[in-house]
Amino acid sequence: MTTDRPLRVLLADDEHLIRGALAALLALEEDLVVVAEAASGPEALAMARAHRPDVAVLDLQMPGADGVKVATALRAELPDCRTMIVTSHGRPGHLKRALAAGVRGFVPKTVSARRLAEIIRTVHAGNRYVDPELAADAISAGDSPLTAREAEVLELAADGAPVAEIAERASLSQGTVRNYLSSAASKIGAENRHTAVRLARERGWV
Amino acid sequence: MTTDRPLRVLLADDEHLIRGALAALLALEEDLVVVAEAASGPEALAMARAHRPDVAVLDLQMPGADGVKVATALRAELPDCRTMIVTSHGRPGHLKRALAAGVRGFVPKTVSARRLAEIIRTVHAGNRYVDPELAADAISAGDSPLTAREAEVLELAADGAPVAEIAERASLSQGTVRNYLSSAASKIGAENRHTAVRLARERGWV
DNA sequence: GGCCTGCCATGACGTTTGTCATGAGCAGTG
DNA sequence: CACTGCTCATGACAAACGTCATGGCAGGCC
Known part of the structure; x- marks a missing residue:
């Protein structure tokens, strides 16, 4: 384990308080250096292009584009950059989406900073x-029992739109x-589509 | 502004990563000292009783009891302890509930740590x-245009229950x-009750 | 080639809704 | 006291919704 070259980290989180605090804590680790910070999805992408970090630590919920979208884009643009997601609310579906997008680390914000630093190293080493x-x-x-179209229609029904509008969209x-x-709804075991939407959301199927 | 006695702060947030980072950043401020940390509502209460902080910085969403509930309890038990809420997602309703509970500070997590420290001092000085x-x-x-019963019924409709069930409950x-x-629904300006529930939630009316 | 599954549609049926009119009891207010 | 607003109810009608049967059409699989 040589420490000749520091591990370059990009930090993306829309919550300034957390991002700043995190940067300060990670700076305490000898082998880590935060080379860029971003407060939104697009900004994270721009920063990554400019600074080419080794690991991008992305918050799941950010304005503009969420962490998974950013990870997908990064995978295409900067294949050498490992990505990991940090999140407050870990829904099962998010995890699946993230792994499908090539994310190599997925951790809740309940871990300690030291532990996060370890995980960043793990991810950088190529592990998950x-x-x-x-x-x-x-x-x-x-796994979701829904077919693609079922999921799509259910998603369109998410905001309570009437059938006519869903059909049009x-x-x-x-x-x-x-x-x-x-x-x-019957697959999910819900009485009506509204509870179906709610349950599907909870299980990460939409 | 004398700095003879440090300002004692309680930090409550279920996200270890953030709480630790925050504690580290606040420790950089000369006149602030974090005397206790908690990861849940009940724990925050216990810590406050034990350490009697000057200011309690509470996350809005915590397991056990949310920030507002903790603030209400603190107001009764430790009237000298100022309370403030820090939150990721600032819904209007939360703010109202918080102010009604005697909370003196309400800030999103998008502020910087330095700014937070300033606000802690402001709150401690007795200001809001x-x-x-x-x-x-x-x-x-x-303000909510809904009558008490309208709000009650709307709340029961929140999980997509059919009218029959709502009527019974x-x-x-x-x-x-x-x-x-x-x-x-017509007061809120929604097409149906489901969007009405959603909008009412967003505006903090339920 | 058959077979199955998923996709898309139509029509029909009964149920659940949203909406409206109407009315009675009951508080608070000018 | 009259007035207004909230509460609760009923009945009726149209629209929206959930369910079922049925059929055509694509693609994957033995």
Whole structure:
């Protein structure tokens, strides 16, 4: 384990308080150096392009583009840059999306800074790290039983829109939309589509 | 401004990463000292009883009891302890609840640590501080136009329950429930009760 | 090639809604 | 006291919704 070259980190979090504090704490680690900070998704991308960090630590919820979107873009633009997600609310679905996007680390904000530094090193070494508790949640939540279209229609129904509007936005007939919503709700075990939306959200299926 | 006696601060946040980082940053301020940390509502209360801080900095969302509940309890038990809320997602309703509970500071986590330290001093001096943007949101959201029963029924409708169930839980007839939901939705300006629930939540009316 | 599954649609049916009119009891206010 | 607003209820009607049966059409698999 040579420490000849410091590990360059990009920090992206819209909460200034946390980002600053985090940067200060990570600076205490000998082998880590925070080369850039960002407060939004697009800014994170721009910073990554400019500074080419070894590891990008991304908050899940950021204005502009969320952590997973940023990770996807980074994977395409800077394949050498490892990405990891830090989040407050670890929903199973987020974890899945993140792993699919090539994210190599997924940790809740309940870990300590020291532990985070360790995980950053782990990720940089090419390994993966997923918080055990979040992983357990994801496994217990299981895979989505919904087909692609069911999930799509359910998502459009998320804000309480009437069937007519969903049909228009999905370019489907109203009858088809009703059928999809019906089958989605029965698969999920919900009485109606609204509770179906809620449950699907909780389980990370939308 | 004499610095004879340091300002004793209690820090409560369930996210270890943030709490630790925050403690480190606040420790840099000459006149502040973090005398206790807590990761949950009940723990925050216990710590406050034990250490009697001058100012309690509380996260809004914590397991056990949220920041506002803790502030309410502190107000009763330790009237000399000023309380302030720090939050990621500043909903207008939270602000109102907080102020009603006697909280003297309400800031989003997007502020810098230095700014937070200033606000802690402001609050300790007996003044109030509310983030201007959150205040503007709260004002623009206005007061709830809903009557007590309308709000109650709307809340019961929050999880997508059918009218029959709401009627039973509220001990009302189904027709009455429909009427209340209808009037609530029209007051809010929503197409149906589900969007009404969503909007009311956003504005802090439920 | 058959078979299955997912995708899309239509039509029909009964149920659940949203909406409106209407009314009665009951508080608080000018 | 009259007035207003909230509460609760009923009945009725149209619209929206959930469910089912049915069918065509694509793609993957034995």
